[in-house]
Amino acid sequence: RFLGTKVTIVEMLPDILMTEDIDIRKGLRSILEKQGVEIHVQMKVIGVQVKDGKVTVFCEDHEGKEHQLGGNQVLVAAGRSPCLEGIDLDRLGIATDGPFIKVNPRMETSVPGIYAIGDVIGGKMLAHVAMEEAEVAVDNILGRPREVDYTRMPNCIFTFPEVGSIGMTEEEARQRGGEIKVGKFSYPFSGRAQAEGSTDGFVKIIADPQTGEILGAHILGERATDLIGEVALAMTAEAVVEDLSAAVKGHPTFSECLKEAALAWEGRPLHFLGGG
Known part of the structure; x- marks a missing residue:
C-alpha cells in the first residue's frame, strides 16, 4: 500500500493474524484500514480467473453470498507444504x-x-x-x-507498522488458569515516536502478578521486530518484569517504550494520559 498500490486482503478466518494477541489484531487492522487497505474476513476464495492481464477473484462469504474482486496481481499466502521429493x-x-x-x-x-x-x-x-x-x-x-524451546521464539511481521510478539497471548495466558497482569504503553507518549512521526502502536506485557515471570509480550509499532528481541533475551535469562523496568534506556529511543510498559505493569507508569 505504501508503494501506491491498492491492496485487498481476503481472509477465511474470523480475523487477520489469528495467532496474534487480540489487541495486535484490532490495532493493526484499524491502522491498515486507515491506510486504505480493504479487508474481508470470513470469506474464502472459490476461484480465480486471469484475462487480458487482469485478475478476477471469486469469493464466498460466511453467509454463502458470492463476491467478485478485481486486480492486477494475486498473492497467495495460505501456508506452505514440505518439500520431500526424493526422500522415501x-x-x-x-x-x-x-x-x-x-x-x-x-x-x-x-x-x-x-x-x-x-x-x-x-x-x-x-x-x-x-x-x-x-x-x-x-x-x-x-x-x-x-x-x-518454542515458547521463547519471537514472531516478526514486517507490516507498516511492524509487529513483534513472543510467548502467550492474553487469551492463552487466561486460559491456562491462574492470575495474570497486563502492562501497556502507547506509542503516542514516546518522545522518539513523536519525533519520527511514528505514533501508531503500543507495547503490551503479560506476566504472573505474584512472581513477575514474563508470559508474553506483544508490540505493534515502529521497530517492533527489533524491540521484541529484548523480551526474548529477558525470557531466556529468566528475568522478570521488574528487571525490564529497572534497566536504564537511552532517551529518546523506542526501547523506552518497553521500560514504560514494564512500569505500567508495576502500577507506576511515567508518561501517559488517562488510561495511557
Missing part, C-alpha cells in the same frame, strides 16, 4: 505427523541418528526458528544434549 520416508522408517516429518524436542526423527529441521517438520515456519532447530540438531549430533 516409508522405506527409511521415518514417522510423520500429517505431511510433516515427526521429531522430538532434540530434532531427532523416529530413526535414531536421523535429524530434521525447518519447514519439513511443520510448526513455526520461520527462518530464525529453523536456524535454532539446526543448532540444536547439530549440538545433539555432537553429543551436547539440548532441546528447542
